[in-house]
Amino acid sequence: MDEERAAKAARAKALLKQRQKKKKVDATETSTEPASSRTSMDVQREDGSSVHPSSNPQSVKTATSTPVTSPPSTPSIPPVMLSQSHKGTPSKRSPAAAVSSPPAAGPPSGTNGVISPELGSVDALKEKVQTQQQTIALLVNEKTSLTASLEAEASEAKTRADELEERVQQLEAEVKAEQARVHEAMGQGKKEKERGTDLEREIERNKRAAADFQAQVVQKNERIRSLEQQLQADDRIETLEKSLQSAQNRVETLETQLAHTKVKAERDDFEEQLDTLQKSERAARQALDVLKDDHSKATDQLASVATERDSHLSIREDLEAKVPRLEKALKDVQESLDKALTTSSSTEKQLHASETELNSVLKRANDLQAENEQILSSLEELRPKVVELNNEKIELGDRLDEMAKQLRERDGVIAQLENNLEEARASAEAEGAKLRQALADAHKHHSSKEKELSDLVKTHDELQRELESALASAKELEADRTALRKNMITAQEQVDRFKTGTEARVSEHASIQRELDDYKRRLEELEVESNQSIQELEEALRSAQTEAETLRAEVSKLRTVPGTPVSGMDNDVPQTPANKSSLEDEMLHSMEQQHLLDLSSARSQIRSLETQLHEEQSRMHTLTRRVQELELSQTRSPPTANSHLTPLGSGSSPSFVRPALPTSASYTSLPPPARSGSFLRPSLEADVPEYQRHKRRISLSMLKARMDSEVVAIPLPSTEGEDKPVEVHVRSQFGDESHIFWCSHCRGDVLIL
DSSP: OHHHHHHHHHHHHHHHHHHHHHHHHHHHHHHHSOGGGOOOOOEEOTTSOBOOTTSOGGGSOOOOOOOOSSOOOOOOOOOOEEOSSSTTOOOOOOHHHHHHSOTTTHHHHHHHHHHHHHHHHHHHHHHHHHHHHHHHHHHHHHHHHHHHHHHHHHHHHHHHHHHHHHHHHHHHHHHHHHHHHHHHHHHHHHHHHHHHHHHHHHHHHHHHHHHHHHHHHHHHHHHHHHHHHHHHHHHHHHHHHHHHHHHHHHHHHHHHHHHHHOOHHHHHHHHHHHHHHHHHHHHHHHHHHHHHHHHHHHHHHHHHHHHHHHHHHHHHHHHHHHHHHHHHHHHHHHHHHHHHHHHHHHHHHHHHHHHHHHHHHHHHHHHHHHGGGGOSBOSTTHHHHHHHHHHHHHHHHHHHHHHHHHHHHHHHHHHHHHHHHHHHHHHHHHHHHHHHHHHHHHHHHHTTTOGGGHHHHHHHHHHHHHHHHHHHHHHHHHHHHHHHHHHHHHHHHHHHHHHHHHHHHHHHHHHHHHHHHHHHHHHHHHHHHHHHHHHHHHHHHHHHHHHHHHHHHHHHHHHHSTTSOSSGGGSSSOOOHHHHHHHHHHHHHHHHHHHHHHHHHHHHHHHHHHHHHHHHHHHHHHHHHHHHHHHHHHHOOOTTTTTTSOOTTSSSOOTTSSOOOOOHHHHHHSOHHHHHTSSOOOGGGGGSOHHHHHHHHHHHHHHHHHHHTTSOOOOOOOTTSSOOOOOOOOOOSOOOGGGOEEOSSSTTTOEEO
């Protein structure tokens, strides 16, 4: 498309250069003709300034050679009025002079002097109309292509905005899910913390039970010592038995002695002593039997106590071995809980940050949808904004990918922590079950024998009460869970309401889009009507030109035949050469006046159609400006970041909104660096692609060609034979500065009429 436009522009330039050369040659030929051959026609513009045929069309001052972003309007042709100073002025040649002059030589010179400049002006008008038609066709084609491309870009921007809104909704859902996960992780962390405190309490109870077991072991050791003392007493009994045996042996010896001595008194004494000794022996034997029974009982008790001591020592060793493991597991659980809390706090902070970002994005979206009424503002300035929107969309996509990656990493960390917590919980529960089983076994084993083990029952009751409290807390957590579900339901209802609001805003956006389509359709209809009216006027102009040519041919025939009358009513009047020339002049004046009036009416119709087209274009320009402001409000960062792009609607107008336009003379007198560097290009000019710059250059060439062909060169002959002063008036291209707008992206480069 760009190559075709460039080829068309090059062909238009070549045609315009050829026609300008033809105009220069015609102007030089008409300037060399004698003054007597010029007619007394004076064509004036609406402002009263005359146009001389010898005026050089290259003397018209052109505008600044800057690229044009929007297609210029169709050239307006000023109406041409007949000068009143020479209307109905008869020729001042005397009849005598006419008679004395040769009849064959006078009229042809007069006819050549009158008709040839007019034919040259008609040809120039034809060429000018053709050039204007070509430029209009080229500009209309470029305008349609630009509007089509801008509409496509606007639809793409709309689809991208819809995709961004869907992405924002997805992010909101993900953030809500992440918040629910964080709340669940916090609840699980609290549960794990409570379980850790329960495990600490159980470990303290186990420590207390171990201390009780140690006290019991000390008591058993003391009892063993007492039994050992009793065994030592049994050893004394054995010594007493030995002494008794020796006493018996002594008694026997004494009996033998008594038998030898046969002393009765001693025998009685010895018998009494024997009785006493026997009594003491019986008592000692009874005591020995009692001591033996006690000894057997003590040995049995000692064996049982030793076995119990061994079992208690093994249990104690097992408990002492389990205590460091449980402490280590508790430390691991506490560390994992601390890590989980830190990660949850960091995730909460990041979620708050993401929530703030999402709130800002939602605020932007709300601002975007609130400003949808200003949606159709500057379609011609939409391309760099679309580039900025694409860049910001890419940045938002990168940020969203980073956020999704961070969320995935947080999910992995949370899942790993949950797995660690579950493993620690399972190991702690297994160890707690084992400890409870060991404590229950010890309690069952020692409850019948030792009253001190009743504390284990109390601890079991305490554990039961704590279990009941844990069940109560679980019920409370279940109630909290139901409350959270209710909150989630309310949040879902809020999301549904937000969706309905967004759908309503989307419908408003669609209605505004339909209005824009209506405006575009009306603009196309006006363009079609203007083209039809232009074609009709061109056909009328061609018919008028053909009629003028036929009339001129008839007049030339009448002038070549001197004896023929001009009209049927003047048969009685003698046809002198003076009357004949005056009638011909009057007819020519009337025909030219009628032709110029028709041409001025056609041009006025063209101007009215152009004004309607300009109004529609200005309306579309305002709508596209609203679209641009909406895109800027969506894509722009905070106001401090974009302070160099101040909106035009603020109170302080920037220096590039409406600078003072230099006059043509002062501007052309400046050197080229001063003209090109009078306005600084902004940093956004570097972002404009090459094809857009090429389009601007083509539009510039078309605008320059149109402005070069704006001045109409019409010859003004004089009947008196004396040259009047030639005044060249160049119509101002830009009447007042209220219709001038400056492009915010091409500062100093483009003005839109």
